[in-house]
Amino acid sequence: MTAHTFRDRRRRAVNRLMLALTGVCAVLTVVPLVLIFGYLLREGASSIDLAFLTHTPKPTGETGGGMANGIVGTLEMVGLAALIGLPVAIGAGMYLAESTGSRFATAVRFTADVLNGVPSIVTGIFVYLLVVVPTGGFSALAGSIALATMLVPMVTRTTEEMVRLVPREMLEGGLALGLPRWRTMLGIVLPAARGGIITGALVGIARIAGETAPLLFTALGNQFWQLDPRHPTAALPLQIFSYAISPYDDWHRQAWAGALLLILLVLTLSLGARLVFGRPERRA
Amino acid sequence: MDAQPLQRPRTPIPTAAPVPPAQQPGPAALPTAIEARDFSFWYGANQALNGISLVIPDRRVTAFIGPSGCGKSTFLRSINRMNELIPGTRHQGDVTLRGESVYRGEVDVVGLRRRIGMVFQKSNPFPKSIYDNVAYGPRVNGLARKRADLDELVETSLRSAALWDEVSDRLHTSALGLSGGQQQRLCIARALAAQPDVLLMDEPASALDPIATQKIEELIYGLKQQYTIVIVTHNMQQAARVSDFTAFFYMGSLVEMGRTDLLFTTPKEDRTEAYITGRFG
Ligand SMILES: Nc1ncnc2c1ncn2[C@@H]1O[C@H](COP(=O)(O)OP(=O)(O)OP(=O)(O)O)[C@@H](O)[C@H]1O
Ligand SMILES: [Mg+2]
Numbered sequence: 001m002t003a004h005t006f007r008d009r010r011r012r013a014v015n016r017l018m019l020a021l022t023g024v025c026a027v028l029t030v031v032p033l034v035l036i037f038g039y040l041l042r043e044g045a046s047s048i049d050l051a052f053l054t055h056t057p058k059p060t061g062e063t064g065g066g067m068a069n070g071i072v073g074t075l076e077m078v079g080l081a082a083l084i085g086l087p088v089a090i091g092a093g094m095y096l097a098e099s100t101g102s103r104f105a106t107a108v109r110f111t112a113d114v115l116n117g118v119p120s121i122v123t124g125i126f127v128y129l130l131v132v133v134p135t136g137g138f139s140a141l142a143g144s145i146a147l148a149t150m151l152v153p154m155v156t157r158t159t160e161e162m163v164r165l166v167p168r169e170m171l172e173g174g175l176a177l178g179l180p181r182w183r184t185m186l187g188i189v190l191p192a193a194r195g196g197i198i199t200g201a202l203v204g205i206a207r208i209a210g211e212t213a214p215l216l217f218t219a220l221g222n223q224f225w226q227l228d229p230r231h232p233t234a235a236l237p238l239q240i241f242s243y244a245i246s247p248y249d250d251w252h253r254q255a256w257a258g259a260l261l262l263i264l265l266v267l268t269l270s271l272g273a274r275l276v277f278g279r280p281e282r283r284a
Numbered sequence: 285m286d287a288q289p290l291q292r293p294r295t296p297i298p299t300a301a302p303v304p305p306a307q308q309p310g311p312a313a314l315p316t317a318i319e320a321r322d323f324s325f326w327y328g329a330n331q332a333l334n335g336i337s338l339v340i341p342d343r344r345v346t347a348f349i350g351p352s353g354c355g356k357s358t359f360l361r362s363i364n365r366m367n368e369l370i371p372g373t374r375h376q377g378d379v380t381l382r383g384e385s386v387y388r389g390e391v392d393v394v395g396l397r398r399r400i401g402m403v404f405q406k407s408n409p410f411p412k413s414i415y416d417n418v419a420y421g422p423r424v425n426g427l428a429r430k431r432a433d434l435d436e437l438v439e440t441s442l443r444s445a446a447l448w449d450e451v452s453d454r455l456h457t458s459a460l461g462l463s464g465g466q467q468q469r470l471c472i473a474r475a476l477a478a479q480p481d482v483l484l485m486d487e488p489a490s491a492l493d494p495i496a497t498q499k500i501e502e503l504i505y506g507l508k509q510q511y512t513i514v515i516v517t518h519n520m521q522q523a524a525r526v527s528d529f530t531a532f533f534y535m536g537s538l539v540e541m542g543r544t545d546l547l548f549t550t551p552k553e554d555r556t557e558a559y560i561t562g563r564f565g
Pocket of ligand 1: 353356357
């Protein structure tokens, strides 16, 4: 009896200790985000004003101006990358989910995983050689292609996972009705996986929205308005980068503001993904 | 709530036999809907069906019974070629639907499956609205082009599946909000909306409570006026109640098939008797 209660107490103590340790780890995970966000708020919040949001940069060394062209450029390039990348990624993900045993699918899956791990600067150089050099110049389109190159493997793999999670009975139910396989996949299986795929897409978009390296050799950046995707275009991360390494205090101030704006954008996308994913959806 | 399908008089269950049993026809004497000739089936190296030959009569209910793993589902899914979705399977012999081969020559599998409706053991409504569950097949297959036609087809199908009264006021809500029994009847409605000739049901009531089960059984009873129905069941009372003919499978072979009343009262084979009296399985 005594031995028993002793062991019991010991077990509870160990349990509490372990719980506390994992709790500390959990806090350590959250701390960087809180610190980054807090610091950015302190340094950047006051600088996000109307001028920052609506003006283009002033010539080197002058104070004032804003990052309006960078904001629009980022939205343009990320939007274009999503437009190019998402259909490819979702199609490829469905293909991979459909073909389990085939060698080709295994090769594609492996390639996607490797591509996921390729440093983004390498992707930038690759797109520079493949798009910028042949087309004769830096462009938003090249930037979008670089971003899409990063987006595709991420979303391909999540789409595959999500489609695989759809119960096989859905596919069988559709086929048993005499629906062609592609109709069943597109009309029944894909919508059944919709929540997860949208989440994956939003997380992927949030990832590429903040990328700087792949844009350095592709979109290049621009001090002026440029909405034509065939020309060099400003992007928020590029602007932050060049302002942060500049010697001017006013540009440092704006770099902080840009960073805050960027993290807000990423945060919004991630929260959106959470909302979609967290939506209570009853499964059959 | 009346679970009878539309405009059909309630008929007693089990099968009433106005003609003296001895004069009633066996399965082979009636028009044939489906016939299997020496049909065998393999999952990889594992043989699941062993030379099945049988005749399924038109517009009757045929039940498949037998212990778990004896090949009932495999045979059922061989009729509409659902098994070929599983890699590594092969077959021998043939199945015919109204005299046409299901396997030989250039068979349009999609067209074949349109003629054969299937209801699964686990109800599998699509994650769409109740309306769209029923309408999706006809819409894709071009059975109803106009909105009004589609509405009518959806209503008729839901009525035939004895579900209309329960869902008519929430057709556009998610099908996943229905109870298990309602979901299964929705799957029956969905199969009926494709206007099939044959209805295959694999243990359609095994996950349902007695009341929902009774509804499904009454439904089957009404539907056989129009459809040839094949039902797999583990419940011998259910086979006795709903079917006209019963086939007893054992270890991948067909042991015997005959009129349900005769098979349950005077089985020809010892193994059948052992099974229906509960001595094994
Ligand atoms: N997908 C599959 N892959 C490999 N073997 C299978 C597969 N499905 C069934 N089998 C095997 O085929 C045999 C027949 O299975 P089947 O599902 O047809 O039996 P059943 O009579 O429907 O059984 P139950 O009453 O349990 O549903 C079994 O031995 C089973 O293990
Ligand atoms: Mg089975």
